[in-house]
Structure formats: C-alpha cells, structure tokens
Amino acid sequence: MAMLDERLVNGVMWLIPNALVLVGAHAGEEWNAMTTSWISQVSMEPVSVAVSIDKAAYTHKLVMDGGFFSVNLWSPDDTRVFVKFSKPATREGMELNGRRFREGETGAPIFEEAIAWFEVEVARTVDVGTHTLFIGEVVGVGRDPEYQGRAAGIDDTRMKYGGVKRH
Amino acid sequence: MAMLDERLVNGVMWLIPNALVLVGAHAGEEWNAMTTSWISQVSMEPVSVAVSIDKAAYTHKLVMDGGFFSVNLWSPDDTRVFVKFSKPATREGMELNGRRFREGETGAPIFEEAIAWFEVEVARTVDVGTHTLFIGEVVGVGRDPEYQGRAAGIDDTRMKYGGVKRH
Numbered sequence: 001m002a003m004l005d006e007r008l009v010n011g012v013m014w015l016i017p018n019a020l021v022l023v024g025a026h027a028g029e030e031w032n033a034m035t036t037s038w039i040s041q042v043s044m045e046p047v048s049v050a051v052s053i054d055k056a057a058y059t060h061k062l063v064m065d066g067g068f069f070s071v072n073l074w075s076p077d078d079t080r081v082f083v084k085f086s087k088p089a090t091r092e093g094m095e096l097n098g099r100r101f102r103e104g105e106t107g108a109p110i111f112e113e114a115i116a117w118f119e120v121e122v123a124r125t126v127d128v129g130t131h132t133l134f135i136g137e138v139v140g141v142g143r144d145p146e147y148q149g150r151a152a153g154i155d156d157t158r159m160k161y162g163g164v165k166r167h
Numbered sequence: 168m169a170m171l172d173e174r175l176v177n178g179v180m181w182l183i184p185n186a187l188v189l190v191g192a193h194a195g196e197e198w199n200a201m202t203t204s205w206i207s208q209v210s211m212e213p214v215s216v217a218v219s220i221d222k223a224a225y226t227h228k229l230v231m232d233g234g235f236f237s238v239n240l241w242s243p244d245d246t247r248v249f250v251k252f253s254k255p256a257t258r259e260g261m262e263l264n265g266r267r268f269r270e271g272e273t274g275a276p277i278f279e280e281a282i283a284w285f286e287v288e289v290a291r292t293v294d295v296g297t298h299t300l301f302i303g304e305v306v307g308v309g310r311d312p313e314y315q316g317r318a319a320g321i322d323d324t325r326m327k328y329g330g331v332k333r334h
Contacts, residue, residue: 043296
C-alpha cells in the first residue's frame with residue numbers, strides 16, 4: 001500500500017455512514033451476538049449479504065463453525081445495546097446481555113427487540129486481512145409489523161469503527 | 168433459497184441504512200461515476216473496501232477494465248446528485264453531469280464537491296449473482312478540510328436500493 005496518512009485514513013473511513021446491527025451466531029452449545037457496522041446487501045439474485053468480521057472476534061469463530069449468521073436491525077432510540085455488544089456477550093438461558101432472543105430457522109439468535117432481522121447461510125468466505133468477509137444467501141427474514149421508523153446507523157451513536165489497525 | 172416473501176425481503180433490505188456515495192471509474196478514454204449504497208470497509212490491515220456493482224452498469228465495465236475505483240462521499244445537503252447519477256453520466260471535458268472532477272492518483276474521478284474521497288486498487292472480484300463484489304486496498308485518500316458535518320446516507324433521500332431483482 002502507498003504510504004497514507006493514518007489520521008487522514010481514519011477520519012475519512014469514519015465518515016462512511018454505515019448501518020449498525022447486531023450480528024448473531026450459533027454453533028454447538030455456543031451463542032453470541034456482536035455489534036457490526038461492516039454489512040451490506042451485495043446481490044439481488046440470489047438475495048445475498050456480506051458482513052466483515054474481525055478474525056479475533058468470538059462471533060467469527062461461531063460463524064466459521066456454524067455456517068450461518070443473523071442480522072438484527074435496531075431502533076435508533078435504543079443504541080446502548082451496541083456499546084454493550086462491542087464485547088463478547090454474557091449468555092443466560094435465552095438471553096444475551098439481558099436481551100431475550102429466540103432461535104431462528106438457522107439456529108442463529110433473533111432478538112425479540114429487533115425491529116427487523118434476517119438470516120444468512122454462508123456461501124463463501126474471503127480472507128481480507130484483519131477480517132473475514134462472509135458472503136451468503138438470505139434464507140430467513142422477518143420484521144416487527146408495528147414498527148414504523150428507520151433502523152439505527154453508526155451516525156446515531158458516538159461510536160467509530162474502522163480506519164487503520166491500532167498497534 | 169428458501170421461498171421467501173418478496174415484499175418482506177424488500178421491506179427489510181430497504182431498512183438497512185447504508186451509505187450513499189458516488190463510485191467513479193476510468194478506463195482508457197472512458198470515465199463514469201454512479202450512485203452506490205452497497206459499500207463498506209472490510210479490513211483494517213490492509214485498509215480495504217468492498218463495493219458491489221450491478222453487472223449491467225457501465226461503471227462495472229470500467230472497474231473491470233481499469234482495475235481501480237474512487238469513492239466520493241457527499242454532504243447530506245445536496246442529495247440531488249444521487250438521483251442524477253443513478254443513470255449513466257454525461258461527460259463534458261472534466262465534468263460528469265455538470266459536476267467538476269479531477270483525476271485521482273489512480274486515474275479514477277474525484278469530484279471537486281466531494282466532502283471526502285478515497286481510491287481503491289481492486290485486488291479481488293467475487294461474482295455474487297446480479298452483482299460483482301470488488302474488493303481492494305485503499306491507495307489514496309483525501310477530504311475537504313473545511314467540512315465539519317457528516318456524510319450522506321441513503322436515509323437522507325427517498326431512494327431505495329436492494330431487495331429482490333425486479334422481473
């Protein structure tokens with residue numbers, strides 16, 4: 001890579017107004033969910049989504065092992081959840097960090113409070129450096145029929161994610 | 168894919184609050200830029216970005232041929248530009264749809280009005296169906312030092328992108 005000014009790279013990358021979601025995963029007897037902003041739909045046919053997950057994250061291991069993940073969209077009125085899920089979650093029964101979930105069709109956790117959600121079956125993994133890009137087809141989808149607003153994005157919080165790796 | 172309710176898929180995919188940017192490309196004597204919302208950083212080391220582009224788009228051909236693309240972030244106060252760049256752009260000299268640009272280090276167009284921008288050298292292409300995912304390293308970056316605000320996202324407009332392919 002050309003020598004780039006790291007502060008400038010951070011400043012510009014942090015301007016990208018990504019979504020902010022909880023990505024859930026499940027393998028064996030393990031469940032977890034984590035805050036993620038690097039997510040996008042990538043194809044309309046098949047309807048496919050990609051998420052890029054830090055190789056050091058517990059959820060990375062679970063998606064690798066389980067082969068599925070869920071994406072939980074949230075209301076911008078309750079963004080504390082994203083701070084809490086920035087670290088490995090604490091599970092008690094069918095709760096992660098005190099937030100109730102149920103098993104989706106793929107086994108991945110769907111939160112009761114999510115305003116909408118979908119489940120993805122991983123079709124391809126791409127090693128992109130610090131992260132792995134998981135690409136897959138949407139195999140399940142749902143939403144809260146009462147909810148009328150928009151979904152939370154990273155600009156609804158003071159969180160920043162991305163830029164250069166801190167050493 | 169499991170049989171999913173297309174209306175539900177559309178409704179949920181349209182809730183993902185993606186960024187909204189102009190992706191520029193250049194090959195030979197051809198230049199273009201297009202509105203794109205399927206973009207995300209995907210790795211911190213190397214600093215990498217992915218964008219998913221419709222195979223039928225003119226910009227798709229240019230990125231394939233040129234091997235580079237630019238990403239231009241914009242102010243939420245001027246979102247008309249995104250409607251305009253939803254179709255192939257008209258070029259006159261160093262203007263696309265009447266918006267002045269210059270050549271970046273990679274040759275890809277950088278718009279004078281962009282609040283921040285970066286250039287990506289494509290390292291990998293992944294055929295994901297209707298779209299190709301272009302993944303590459305950030306090799307150039309810059310921003311308007313005067314601009315203090317946030318960057319435009321799709322929720323700043325009435326545009327919707329994604330969901331299922333219309334037949």
